[in-house]
Amino acid sequence: MSVSHSLNLRLFAPPPTAIPTHAHQPPPTLLLPRHRRLPCLRASSSPEILVSDNNGVPAPPSDPSSFEVDAVTEAELKENGFRSTRRTKLVCTVGPATCGFEQLEALAVGGMNVARINMCHGTREWHKEVIDRVRRLNHEKGFAVAIMMDTEGSEIHMGDLGGSSSVKADDGEIWTFSVRAFDSTLPQHTINVNYEGFAEDVQVGDELLVDGGMVRFEVIQKIGPDVECRCTDPGLLLPRANLTFWRNGSLVRERNAMLPTISSKDWLDIDFGIAEGVDFIAISFVKSAEVITHLKSYIAARSRDSDISVIAKIESIDSLKNLEEIIQTADGAMVARGDLGAQIPLEQVPAAQQRIVQLCRQLNKPVIVASQLLESMIEYPTPTRAEVADVSEAVRQRADALMLSGESAMGQYPEKALTVLRSVSLRIEKWWREDKRYEAMLLPSVGSYFSEKISEEICSSAAKMADNLEVDAIFVYTKTGYMASLLSRCRPDCPIFAFTTTSSVRRHLNLQWGLIPFRLSFSDDMESNLNRTFALLKARNLIKSGDLVIAVSDMLQSIQVMNVP
Ligand SMILES: Nc1ncnc2c1ncn2[C@@H]1O[C@H](COP(=O)(O)OP(=O)(O)O)[C@@H](O)[C@H]1O
C-alpha cells in the first residue's frame, strides 16, 4: 500500500431537522492527497499513560498528552498486530475465589473487560471492597474494567448452607425445605427458603428443581412451615441456589408473577450501585419494558450526570414474550441461560439465545451470553469438548460478550477458565474472518433523528470500506460512544480503535464487540486529532507508517481513508 496515497471523504451533517432528505445534502468533497497538508506532530517524549480518574471525570483538556490505554491491550497490539486482537468481550463474576487485588489483577491481565458483582450473594460492604479494588486496578494500571452490578430479583432461592460452600444431596434422601429462621446451625438435611409463601404454594407431588434441574426433589409432605421432599436427581446444592416448582409438567408461577421485578432489597442495592457509580446495572427477571423505563428514570433523578447503563436479563417466559420492547428500552441485554433454562424446556434455550443475540444486534444493544459456558471448570482445569463448542457457538453468533459465573466466582480455576474463553474467542473469530463464514445480517435503521441516520450510513459505509479495502483499523472519535457502537454493530473484519474523552465512556465501550477503547482528550479539529493520535500511537509502537486506517468522527460526521504517515 502506497504511503503517500490518502483519501478524504467528508459528509457534513445538517442539524437534526434542518434538511429532511439526502437530496439536499451538499456533495461529499474528495480531497487528495490528505496527510501531506498536515504538519505531523513529532512524537514527544513517550507520553505517559494518564492515570484514570475512574469516575467519568474527563482529564483536564489542558493536558496535551493525556492518553489512556492499558498495558495488556498495548502488549496485545504490539505482539500480534491489529488483526488478531480479540473482538469478543469477557465478563467475570467476582466471588470469594477472585475478590483479592492480585486475583482481580490476574483476571484483568487475562482479558476481563467487565467485573460483575451479584447482589444475590455477599454483603454490600463486601461488594464495595471489590468495587474499590477494581477502581484501584484501573487507576494504577490504566485498565478500563467496567463494573456491572446484578440485582438479586424476586426469585425463590435457598438460603446459605450454614457456611458450607456446597452440600451433596443423594438419591432417595429426605430433605426439609423450610421458611423458619434457624438461629445458628442448620439441622441436617435442612434447607432454608427465602420466600414466606413457599409452604403454602407448593403441593404434595410437585417437582422441586434446584438451579433449573441440577438437583431434583419430589414434595412428599407439608408440615406447617416445613416441606418434606425426597431427592430424585442427586447433585450438589450450592448456597442461594434458585428454586422452581413444577406441577404436571408445567412451571408453577402464579405467585412468582405477583412478586415485583425489583424488590425492596433490590432498590437498596440500586441506591448502593448509584452511589458507587457502577457502570452497568443488570436487572434480574425482567418481565416488561416498564420496569426498565422506571429504573432509568429513577437513576436519572438520583444522579443527574449519571451514565449507568441498564442491562435487561432475559431469564423468564415473560421476558421472551416482551423481548423486542424490553431490548429496545434497555441499554443492553443478557441471555441469562441459568434461570432461562429453568423456565423453558432446555432444548429451547439455544434458539432463544440466537433470537436474543440477533435482536440485540439489530437494535444496536450489546448482548452478553451467560451461564454454564465452562461449568465443569468450577472443578476441573480443562473444559469439556461440549463446553468449548458452546463457547464457539456464542462467538460465532457474534455476541458482544461472554460471561463466567461460578467458574470465576467460586471455582478452582478462574484464570484458566478465562484463558479458555479468550483462546476460543480468538480462534473462532479468526476462522470466520478467514473463511467469511458469517451470513450478512440486515441491519435496520435505529436512529430517530436525521443526524443519527447519517451516522448509521457513515458507519456502515466505513465498515464496508474497511472490509473491501482490507484496512488495518478503523479509528472513531466519539464523545458519547454512539458512533463506536454503530461501528461495532457492523462487525467489521478489522478492530475499531475508539477514542473518547471520558473514562466512563471508555469503560462502557469495553462491553462492546470489537472496540478497543482509548481515552484521549481531543478537539473538534479532526486533522489535529489524527496527527496527535498517530504521533501518540507511533511513539508507543502501536501503529507504524503505512498502516491503512479509516477514521470517522461524530463531531464532523466524516470518513477519511489514509495511510499512517
Ligand atoms: N459475592 C459472592 N459471595 C459468595 N459467593 C458468591 C458470590 N458471588 C457468586 N458466588 C458463588 O458463585 C456461584 C455462581 O455465581 P452466580 O452465577 O453469579 O450466582 P447464582 O448461581 O446464584 O446465580 C454462586 O452460586 C455462589 O456460590
Ligand SMILES: C=C(OP(=O)(O)O)C(=O)O
Ligand atoms: C446470569 C443469570 O442470573 P443469576 O446468576 O443472577 O441467577 C442466569 O440465571 O443465568
Ligand SMILES: [K+]
Ligand atoms: K442475580
Ligand SMILES: [Mg+2]
Ligand atoms: Mg438468573
